[in-house]
Amino acid sequence: MISERMKDLVAGSSAIRAMFEEGKRLSAIYGEENVFDFSLGNPNVEPPKRVKESIIEILSEESPNLIHGYMNNSGYDDVRETIAEFNSKKYNVQLSEKNIVMTCGAAGGLNIIFKSLMNVGDEVLVFAPFFGEYRAYTNNYDGVLKVVAPNKETFEPDLKEFEEKITAKTKIVIINSPNNPTGVVYSSETLTKIAEILNRKSVEFNTSIYLISDEPYREIAYDGIEIPYILKYYKNSFVGYSYSKSLSLPGERIGYIVANSEMDDFDTIMKALNVANRVLGFVNAPSLFQRVVARNLDSEVDVEVYKKNRDVLYNHLVSLGFSCVKPQGAFYLFPKSLIEDDKAFCDAAKEFNLLLVPGSAFGCPGYFRIAYCVSFEKIEKSLEAFTKLADKFKK
Amino acid sequence: MISERMKDLVAGSSAIRAMFEEGKRLSAIYGEENVFDFSLGNPNVEPPKRVKESIIEILSEESPNLIHGYMNNSGYDDVRETIAEFNSKKYNVQLSEKNIVMTCGAAGGLNIIFKSLMNVGDEVLVFAPFFGEYRAYTNNYDGVLKVVAPNKETFEPDLKEFEEKITAKTKIVIINSPNNPTGVVYSSETLTKIAEILNRKSVEFNTSIYLISDEPYREIAYDGIEIPYILKYYKNSFVGYSYSKSLSLPGERIGYIVANSEMDDFDTIMKALNVANRVLGFVNAPSLFQRVVARNLDSEVDVEVYKKNRDVLYNHLVSLGFSCVKPQGAFYLFPKSLIEDDKAFCDAAKEFNLLLVPGSAFGCPGYFRIAYCVSFEKIEKSLEAFTKLADKFKK
Numbered sequence: 001m002i003s004e005r006m007k008d009l010v011a012g013s014s015a016i017r018a019m020f021e022e023g024k025r026l027s028a029i030y031g032e033e034n035v036f037d038f039s040l041g042n043p044n045v046e047p048p049k050r051v052k053e054s055i056i057e058i059l060s061e062e063s064p065n066l067i068h069g070y071m072n073n074s075g076y077d078d079v080r081e082t083i084a085e086f087n088s089k090k091y092n093v094q095l096s097e098k099n100i101v102m103t104c105g106a107a108g109g110l111n112i113i114f115k116s117l118m119n120v121g122d123e124v125l126v127f128a129p130f131f132g133e134y135r136a137y138t139n140n141y142d143g144v145l146k147v148v149a150p151n152k153e154t155f156e157p158d159l160k161e162f163e164e165k166i167t168a169k170t171k172i173v174i175i176n177s178p179n180n181p182t183g184v185v186y187s188s189e190t191l192t193k194i195a196e197i198l199n200r201k202s203v204e205f206n207t208s209i210y211l212i213s214d215e216p217y218r219e220i221a222y223d224g225i226e227i228p229y230i231l232k233y234y235k236n237s238f239v240g241y242s243y244s245k246s247l248s249l250p251g252e253r254i255g256y257i258v259a260n261s262e263m264d265d266f267d268t269i270m271k272a273l274n275v276a277n278r279v280l281g282f283v284n285a286p287s288l289f290q291r292v293v294a295r296n297l298d299s300e301v302d303v304e305v306y307k308k309n310r311d312v313l314y315n316h317l318v319s320l321g322f323s324c325v326k327p328q329g330a331f332y333l334f335p336k337s338l339i340e341d342d343k344a345f346c347d348a349a350k351e352f353n354l355l356l357v358p359g360s361a362f363g364c365p366g367y368f369r370i371a372y373c374v375s376f377e378k379i380e381k382s383l384e385a386f387t388k389l390a391d392k393f394k395k
Numbered sequence: 396m397i398s399e400r401m402k403d404l405v406a407g408s409s410a411i412r413a414m415f416e417e418g419k420r421l422s423a424i425y426g427e428e429n430v431f432d433f434s435l436g437n438p439n440v441e442p443p444k445r446v447k448e449s450i451i452e453i454l455s456e457e458s459p460n461l462i463h464g465y466m467n468n469s470g471y472d473d474v475r476e477t478i479a480e481f482n483s484k485k486y487n488v489q490l491s492e493k494n495i496v497m498t499c500g501a502a503g504g505l506n507i508i509f510k511s512l513m514n515v516g517d518e519v520l521v522f523a524p525f526f527g528e529y530r531a532y533t534n535n536y537d538g539v540l541k542v543v544a545p546n547k548e549t550f551e552p553d554l555k556e557f558e559e560k561i562t563a564k565t566k567i568v569i570i571n572s573p574n575n576p577t578g579v580v581y582s583s584e585t586l587t588k589i590a591e592i593l594n595r596k597s598v599e600f601n602t603s604i605y606l607i608s609d610e611p612y613r614e615i616a617y618d619g620i621e622i623p624y625i626l627k628y629y630k631n632s633f634v635g636y637s638y639s640k641s642l643s644l645p646g647e648r649i650g651y652i653v654a655n656s657e658m659d660d661f662d663t664i665m666k667a668l669n670v671a672n673r674v675l676g677f678v679n680a681p682s683l684f685q686r687v688v689a690r691n692l693d694s695e696v697d698v699e700v701y702k703k704n705r706d707v708l709y710n711h712l713v714s715l716g717f718s719c720v721k722p723q724g725a726f727y728l729f730p731k732s733l734i735e736d737d738k739a740f741c742d743a744a745k746e747f748n749l750l751l752v753p754g755s756a757f758g759c760p761g762y763f764r765i766a767y768c769v770s771f772e773k774i775e776k777s778l779e780a781f782t783k784l785a786d787k788f789k790k
Binding site for chain 1: 396397398399400401404405408409435437438439441442446447450451454459460462463464465466499500502503504505506507510511512513514528531532534535536603643644645646647648659660663664666667669670671673674675676677678679681682683684
């Protein structure tokens with residue numbers, strides 16, 4: 001009885017569910033501490049202490065009907081103004097509350113942008129490997145997802161293929177940097193080139209092509225690398241931000257969109273985002289956590305914990321002969337599978353209690369993803385399992 | 396540049412926005428205390444004290460990564476089990492966590508049901524007057540909204556017209572009791588008849604027709620009236636529940652769906668709801684507030700505050716000659732406009748600083764809605780304005 005459009009999604013979701021069940025099954029046999037579940041991007045690092053403090057402050061300082069009540073569908077004006085000021089200073093841009101819509105995480109943000117912009121058949125361009133949900137979001141609005149293959153040496157986008165795949169129907173391009181699943185950060189040079197291509201193609205087709213930078217991992221970056229701010233590169237740009245990883249609050253569904261004031265049709269688009277938040281049923285981003293994040297703009301999770309995991313696991317995998325780009329951000333590794341069939345490889349890994357996600361799930365077969373947002377103890381214990389896995393496929 | 400589908404929605408939303416701006420304009424001239432904004436269903440009664448206490452308890456008792464982390468897209472198992480047990484006892488039904496999906500308010504709940512069930516062109520039947528968002532939700536999934544006219548003496552549904560309007564394409568029927576905007580509660584007799592009609596038509600067309608009872612106002616009921624529980628009347632039934640009004644937490648976006656175990660295709664539908672929560676971008680209901688509501692199942696806002704408002708305002712309006720059904724629940728009055736054109740009537744009301752919503756917004760022209768979830772002081776001060784409004788149209 002479920003809708004035709006849901007049938008494939010439900011079937012696909014059974015695979016994730018099966019992984020989860022497999023984890024539970026293995027834990028029951030071997031003990032939870034001996035099962036290495038690297039399948040989920042659920043942060044293990046605690047939220048900053050300031051988060052809890054600020055919740056308690058808000059509850060004692062502000063009136064309950066303000067804290068928990070309805071507000072403008074785009075979010076509290078004062079919260080949006082605070083975030084705008086913070087970002088204006090941090091990135092040297094000019095933002096006000098007019099540029100900001102508070103959203104139910106980055107997922108909510110992407111959906112309201114898609115709802116606002118997309119007509120049936122419009123194309124969304126993504127760079128492989130990409131977060132699989134982009135496909136579902138595109139389908140929600142009857143769009144067509146087109147995938148640009150990566151340069152597999154660097155996992156930077158193949159800009160030649162990118163330019164070739166842009167058509168008169170291209171409405172949205174998504175970049176995700178630091179990237180899930182590769183951990184790659186796009187350089188200023190790459191963003192400049194992407195902007196040049198989009199400007200050229202917009203003129204050629206006489207269209208507006210909107211670029212969304214999906215940035216849940218912006219604050220999870222290593223070795224002092226700088227992550228360029230898309231608004232400085234391209235006028236038709238949005239940032240989709242989330243506090244899921246930066247404050248370890250993924251369950252709270254809190255984030256925001258920044259829209260570039262220079263974009264085509266800015267005023268109408270901001271109205272549309274406001275309405276889309278309402279009609280899609282989000283109504284508004286959760287109210288208490290809007291006020292919480294406004295008091296935590298300077299708070300940070302301890303990124304060193306992730307970095308230590310990255311370093312130990314990356315070095316071990318390389319020593320085993322795995323080919324892998326060293327991540328500059330996020331909390332994922334994306335090594336090459338030791339056999340062509342990444343699904344068979346991940347199946348084989350279960351023998352060693354390793355739960356890994358095939359690259360196919362990210363539009364990039366032949367690779368696999370390790371989510372290393374787990375305890376360091378777990379990382380250390382898993383090393384032997386990876387060794388055994390490598391041995392199994394040694395020629 | 397916005398999508399075709401959004402253009403009407405943005406235009407329509409400008410009317411609401413205009414009302415809001417009018418309120419601000421009048422407040423600036425006459426003072427906020429002299430402007431009677433009855434346009435919004437934003438509860439003025441404070442959340443129960445237990446809500447704040449339980450937030451602080453949770454923060455001190457549970458681990459931050461549990462409180463704020465990802466969980467099953469359907470919600471925490473323990474929270475769902477607690478809600479299932481509570482409802483099983485309260486309504487004498489058999490529920491477990493398998494029947495429950497935690498949602499971002501009732502709006503999120505309705506959207507994930509629609510996404511799960513609706514194919515292009517499927518029909519959604521609603522009873523006028525109805526919450527205008529049902530139309531937007533139906534359009535989100537390319538459905539067709541069909542409206543059943545009310546009996547205007549009682550604002551109970553016209554069941555003859557209801558039966559006539561059911562076709563082989565009817566997938567979903569929505570009831571909303573206590574009703575926004577009339578405050579009417581559907582009787583056990585009415586639900587029995589609705590179920591009979593749906594059973595008869597399902598057999599006739601060999602279809603499954605799903606009935607959703609949208610119940611954000613269940614706990615806002617007066618004079619000891621009992622609100623029947625839909626699961627006891629019809630097998631293909633859902634309850635869409637929200638804590639927005641029952642705990643005065645509308646900004647927190649927290650509610651749940653209950654699905655009847657007896658419904659056609661129950662297992663697949665529950666999987667689909669889980670997936671729909673994810674792919675629509677909700678991902679999950681806000682995590683802290685899932686845990687908060689589980690500790691507040693017995694908590695109640697002070698309904699007497701609303702009742703006092705209802706009684707004073709209802710009696711005054713009736714004394715002025717307005718025709719109006721006495722609300723048994725919710726916090727709205729829906730009187731007959733003194734002239735046929737309800738929009739013109741609401742425009743005229745602004746002269747007396749009264750902000751009212753035309754019945755047309757609820758599919759029922761010739762009437763208007765008063766949201767009396769405002770301070771009692773405001774109600775008292777508004778009486779004279781209503782008197783002047785009635786005088787203006789006295790023949």
